[in-house]
Amino acid sequence: MSEDIKKTSPSEKILSSRRDFLRRAGIGAGAVAGSTLAAPYVSAQTGPIKWRLQTYSGAPLGAHVIKPQIEAFNIAANGEMEIELFYADQLVPTADLFRAMQSGVLDAVQSDEATMASPVDISVFGGYFPFATRYPLDVTALFRYYGLKEIWEEAYSEVENVTWLSTGSWDPLHIFTVDKPIRSLADMNGLRVFGVPTAGKFLSKYGLIPVTIPWDNVEVAMQTGEIDGVAWCGFTEAYEVGWADVCNYALNNAVTGAWFGSYFANTESWNKVPADLQELFRMSIDQSHYYRLGWYWGGEAKLRVEGEKMELTQLPAEEWAQVVKDAEGFWDEVSASSPRSAKVVDAFKAYATNMEKAGYPYR
DSSP states (O other): OOTTSOOOOHHHHHHHHHHHHHHHHTOSTTTTTTOOOOOOOOOTTTOOEEEEEEESSOHHHHHHHTHHHHHHHHHHTTTSEEEEEEOTTSSSOGGGHHHHHHHTSOSEEEEOTTTTTOSSTTGGGSBOOTTSOSSTHHHHHHHHHSSHHHHHHHHHHTSTTEEEEEEEEOOOOEEEESSOOOSSGGGGTTOEEEEOHHHHHHHGGGTOEEEOOOGGGHHHHHHHTSOSEEEEEOHHHHHHTSGGGTOOEEEOOOSOSOOEEEEEEEHHHHHTSOHHHHHHHHHHHHHHHHHHHHHHHHHHHHHHHHOOSSEEEOOOHHHHHHHHHHHHHHHHHHHTTOHHHHHHHHHHHHHHHHHHHHOTTTO
């Protein structure tokens, strides 16, 4: 082998193996182009149903969190329906996603409630709610066994022309910084970070300054010093989208174990979809949830241990205990904001209690 060929880094080996899985599974970028399916059937009277769906994520991340699902759905729909996928800020700014879907500019959205300013009293729980989860499966269990599904359905039944479809888990929340390591709570003071609203509000207690800019501008903003880092994701995303190439430090303390991300549809658009295609879309959402569970969970561990691009830092044990204690007050504050929010917080508390009592492997 030529000495000029650069040795593959540990993180590149990990990312490469994960991309190979996509290709072997037939759900990568070439899935549609390389398929040998027969020509799809298209109704001569009306043609296929056309949808426009925009995700919160930029294209590098969207290649994992939604693109495989949409490509698979379009194939399985066999010409009866076609979804055109748009990434963060491509059609409308992320902050306008909800209104654009409600008005019919978009037919569907993948996002968390807090990021897109969903006008429901439980929007604060979308994204990263401090210490609500420890593992990704916590999200699934909370919606299936602890009443969150019914609470979300009730909340969105009160919103005109929007249908909530499903919520799944993403990655844990870490803070990544360019050149200012966090080794104590005092180090957070004055740091400008791109991040999600709820976690940002909680962390602002320690002087962190949440900054909102377009997703595609984040890397350049860190390079120019406009922001000091990100509080938006876990290690898997930081490596996949290139932020680990810019950030030198990663705080190993995770404020929560999994992001709450949801799928929504414009109700008028949803009602025009036949029942079989509605079910197919729900199945593709479930497949996407399942894929992300493994993609994030495996990547977080391997990149935290084997990734070489960022130095890991840790808060002192007594300071971290204070953060955990402060979260209890934040929970009480949110619980008092509405009766429905109180139901969600009560579910979190009941779930945490049961997980602790159940012990290994739950806690």
